[in-house]
Amino acid sequence: MIEILGAISSLKPEPRLLVSEWADQNRILSSSSASEPGKWRTSRTPYLKKVMDCLSVYSSYKKVVVMKGAQLGFTEAGNNWIGYIIDNSPAPTLMVQPTDSTMKRNSKMRIAPMIEASPSLRTKVSLAKSRSGENTIEQKNFPGGILLMAGANSPVGLRSVPIKNLFLDETDGYPGNLDGEGSPIDLATARTRTFAKKKIFIISTPTIAGSSVIESEFLQTDQNYFEVPCPFCGGTQRLIFEQLTWEPQKYETVKYKCIHCNELISESSKPTILPLGEWIPSVAGNVNSEVIGFHLNSLYSPYGWYSWAEVAKDYDAALKNPIKMVTFTNTVLGETWAEESEAPAWENIYNRREEYKINTIPNKVCFLTCGVDIQKDRIELEVVGWCSDKQSYSIDYRVLLGATALPDVWQLLADVINETWTRDDGLEMNIRLTAVDSGFNTTEVYDFVRKFPVTKVIAIKGSDSLGMAVAPPKTIDLSRSGKKIGKVKIWQVGSSYLKRELYSWLGIEKGDKEGHPCYCHFPQHNENFFKGLTAEDWIPAKKQWKKRFERNEPLDCRNYARAASVIVGLDRLKPFQIEALSGSVYRKKAENTATTKPKRESIWGERGKSKRESIW
Numbered sequence: 089m090i091e092i093l094g095a096i097s098s099l100k101p102e103p104r105l106l107v108s109e110w111a112d113q114n115r116i117l118s119s120s121s122a123s124e125p126g127k128w129r130t131s132r133t134p135y136l137k138k139v140m141d142c143l144s145v146y147s148s149y150k151k152v153v154v155m156k157g158a159q160l161g162f163t164e165a166g167n168n169w170i171g172y173i174i175d176n177s178p179a180p181t182l183m184v185q186p187t188d189s190t191m192k193r194n195s196k197m198r199i200a201p202m203i204e205a206s207p208s209l210r211t212k213v214s215l216a217k218s219r220s221g222e223n224t225i226e227q228k229n230f231p232g233g234i235l236l237m238a239g240a241n242s243p244v245g246l247r248s249v250p251i252k253n254l255f256l257d258e259t260d261g262y263p264g265n266l267d268g269e270g271s272p273i274d275l276a277t278a279r280t281r282t283f284a285k286k287k288i289f290i291i292s293t294p295t296i297a298g299s300s301v302i303e304s305e306f307l308q309t310d311q312n313y314f315e316v317p318c319p320f321c322g323g324t325q326r327l328i329f330e331q332l333t334w335e336p337q338k339y340e341t342v343k344y345k346c347i348h349c350n351e352l353i354s355e356s357s358k359p360t361i362l363p364l365g366e367w368i369p370s371v372a373g374n375v376n377s378e379v380i381g382f383h384l385n386s387l388y389s390p391y392g393w394y395s396w397a398e399v400a401k402d403y404d405a406a407l408k409n410p411i412k413m414v415t416f417t418n419t420v421l422g423e424t425w426a427e428e429s430e431a432p433a434w435e436n437i438y439n440r441r442e443e444y445k446i447n448t449i450p451n452k453v454c455f456l457t458c459g460v461d462i463q464k465d466r467i468e469l470e471v472v473g474w475c476s477d478k479q480s481y482s483i484d485y486r487v488l489l490g491a492t493a494l495p496d497v498w499q500l501l502a503d504v505i506n507e508t509w510t511r512d513d514g515l516e517m518n519i520r521l522t523a524v525d526s527g528f529n530t531t532e533v534y535d536f537v538r539k540f541p542v543t544k545v546i547a548i549k550g551s552d553s554l555g556m557a558v559a560p561p562k563t564i565d566l567s568r569s570g571k572k573i574g575k576v577k578i579w580q581v582g583s584s585y586l587k588r589e590l591y592s593w594l595g596i597e598k599g600d601k602e603g604h605p606c607y608c609h610f611p612q613h614n615e616n617f618f619k620g621l622t623a624e625d626w627i628p629a630k631k632q633w634k635k636r637f638e639r640n641e642p643l644d645c646r647n648y649a650r651a652a653s654v655i656v657g658l659d660r661l662k663p664f665q666i667e668a669l670s671g672s673v674y675r676k677k678a679e680n681t682a683t684t685k686p687k688r689e690s691i692w693g694e695r696g697k698s699k700r701e702s703i704w
Contacts, residue, residue: 105176107140111168114175114208118201123393128168132390133161134363135314139382143169143287145177148377154291155306157386157422159394162291166255167202169289170235175208178232179252179283184276186261188239194257195225195237203228240272251279252286259292259301273301297424309381310369311555314388316361323348324366327387329403329421330552332396337404339397344387358391370556373660385422431622431636432594437610438618440598446611447484449473449511455656455669456483456509458522459648460501461641462492462529467501470645471509471519474653476663477605480593483509485617485642492529498536505545515670523548523652525644526578534566534576547578548651550644552633554582557589557654579655586647587624587633594622617642 108130115128130137139162142149154162166183173181183199185191203209212230214223228235238246240262254276256262262272269275273290280286292302315324325347333352334342343352353361367382369375386394399420406412414425444450453473460469467488473481486504490497508518522540526533526547537547546561559580566574593606603609610618620642624633653659658666 104146105172106144107165107169107172108137110172110176111140114206115168115171115202116205116207117164118205121197121201122164131363133165134365135367135384135388136161136165138367140165140168142380143289144172145285149380150286151288151290151379153302153305153309153379153381154289155294155302155381155383155422156291157384157389158293158419159386159389160384161390162384163198163257166257166289166291167198169253169287170199170255171202171206171209173233173253174203174212174228174230174235178230180234180236180250181253181255182236182238182246182251182276182279183255184238184240184246184257184262184272186239186258187241190258190261191237191239192225199228199235199237238276240276243269243272243275246272246275246279249279250282251276252283254280254286254288256288256290257292259290259305260295261292262301264299293419293422294424295418297426300424303424306381306383308374309371309379310374310376311371312367312369312380312382313555314365314382314384315368316365318346318348318351319353319357319361320346320351321349324368326368327385329385329387329399332387332400334397334400339401342396342400344396355391355396362388362390370559383422386420426626430625431591434615434618434622437594437608437621438615441610441612444481444609444611446613447509449483449509449517450481450609451511451513452479453481453483453511453517453670454666455520455653456517457649457652457656458505458519459645459650459652460522460524461644461648462525462527462533463641464493464528465489465491467492467497468641468645469501469504470642470649471504472646472649472653474656474658474666476666478658479603479605479607479609480650481609482611482613482646485613485645492532498532501536502539505540511670517670519544520669521546521652521656523579523581523648523655525550525648538574538576542577546652546655547576548581548648549578550583551580552582552584554580555585556582557586557659558582558651579651581648581651583647584626584633586650587643588626590643590646590650591622621646 111128112130117125117128119125124132130140139152139154141147142152156162170181170183173179183191183194185194203213213228223229226237236249236251240246240259256273256276259273264271277288280288290302290305294300294303297303313326315326317324323346327344331345331347332342333345343354345352387396387399389395402412402416402420406416417423417425449456450473452475454476456471456473458469458471460467467490468486469488470485471483473483475481488497488500488504490500492498505519505522508516510516521543522545524533524537524545524547526549533547537545539545559582561577561579563575563577565572566576590608593608596604596607598604598607616639619637620639623637623640623643624635626632627634656669661669
């Protein structure tokens with residue numbers, strides 16, 4: 089009878105129903121498996137709506153990836169998808185848990201109660217018949233389809249029959265190589281190949297950086313983060329742990345500090361701000377219609393579940409125990425745990441300096457950018473040449489001495505920005521884009537950048553929490569004495585992101601004479617430059633960077649120059665387009681010293697020794 093009903097059911101047109109709509113209409117949470125039994129309400133966890141709807145039969149997405157913290161409801165979202173399939177879009181479906189034991193526990197404590205409590209499912213899944221095999225712990229039959237459940241440690245359950253829908257739960261708990269047959273994820277995914285409209289849902293809390301399965305999957309997506317508005321200023325932002333504030337040992341005082349207006353947001357605002365939240369992709373180049381990725385930490389846990397006070401208390405406890413800190417990072421922040429990251433040894437980079445001269449440009453360089461760091465008594469900058477394969481050449485590092493509250497030193501910076509350099513083949517080049525940090529003497533920085541086109545000079549602001557190189561610019565109004573005097577665009581730069589990227593690039597071996605992609609070339613800068621370039625280490629337990637050398641301006645300048653290269657298009661343009669950025673104005677190279685331009689002296693070169701010693 090079930091087979092006949094299945095054949096008839098499969099001929100019916102599928103109603104245009106979203107998973108979230110199905111859940112709101114049909115899902116009943118059992119008192120035996122839910123802390124809040126009764127009718128399912130997507131409004132309780134608004135961030136789950138888009139995730140669930142991407143799994144709907146009419147959605148174009150074939151793979152949905154979620155990297156998450158705990159206490160957020162994503163497994164129940166997956167169970168809603170299972171219910172939707174049984175009731176609305178029957179097809180062969182496989183749910184995989186880390187082990188056979190967790191699979192059996194999930195089947196008994198989540199799937200069976202969901203079917204029993206929801207009338208629309210109870211009428212379609214037959215009663216338990218272990219002898220017939222229609223409804224067992226490992227298998228649930230329903231008209232037009234079947235739900236199979238397996239442990240990732242069992243190769244038998246991951247082979248054979250074709251599967252249209254695949255739910256991979258807590259993938260970081262899966263074995264890496266299953267009895268010599270390869271990854272259980274690959275084995276399970278192979279079963280979906282014959283279905284053009286397959287759906288794969290992958291969710292997990294992450295584990296260790298470099299070996300985390302969910303992190304690897306997430307980084308291949310457009311990396312969506314849930315941004316919510318501040319109830320005071322309306323500015324949208326993702327919730328991050330670094331913005332939580334509380335008085336020592338007084339966890340009832342915990343508040344969230346808005347990154348825009350610095351107002352303290354109470355957790356009681358969650359029911360108001362979560363429904364207004366929106367998923368925003370952070371890697372625009374990876375946006376496509378077939379794969380989408382989401383990240384959410386436990387600060388978003390609905391009001392009354394896992395509170396900010398509990399987050400703060402757990403963090404303080406973790407500070408005293410390294411093992412607890414790993415757990416906190418994985419299950420609360422939803423991030424991978426990385427061992428303490430040491431910067432590359434400056435001596436290694438110093439010892440591989442090259443013989444090209446400061447202020448000369450090799451033919452491979454396609455365009456120049458400049459990163460500028462502002463201090464009280466000086467401006468420091470690095471001019472960097474970029475190649476089409478992301479190799480870079482340090483062209484010069486300069487220190488412009490003078491009080492940055494006064495105009496003289498700013499004129500020196502303007503002179504640098506307006507300079508031209510001659511490439512080895514005679515091509516004249518200028519700086520394509522200069523990025524000036526606005527973290528110090530902000531007013532002076534804004535006044536300076538407004539004198540140039542936005543395509544020539546920009547103001548930037550570093551952010552350790554930004555998970556990408558550069559965010560889209562924001563325009564702010566400038567006022568003096570209560571009077572509006574204009575606007576300026578500000579680019580937010582991912583400081584931590586760029587430091588990690590630079591350190592990975594500094595560890596690349598040169599390879600053949602053409603060099604390895606992303607390899608960093610340096611002329612004869614002195615040792616202080618390389619100490620400054622590697623001046624900071626990442627301390628995971630404190631979630632912050634720590635200086636090992638006092639002077640870190642070379643590190644900042646290089647990252648600002650790199651951010652400028654991203655804005656110019658180094659990461660998104662094709663090699664031939666990057667090469668075209670060099671322009672086409674060639675000048676015949678001077679043949680005698682009488683007509684040669686005076687050589688620029690670098691404060692980091694041997695000719696700048698006396699000045700260099702005076703500032704160090």
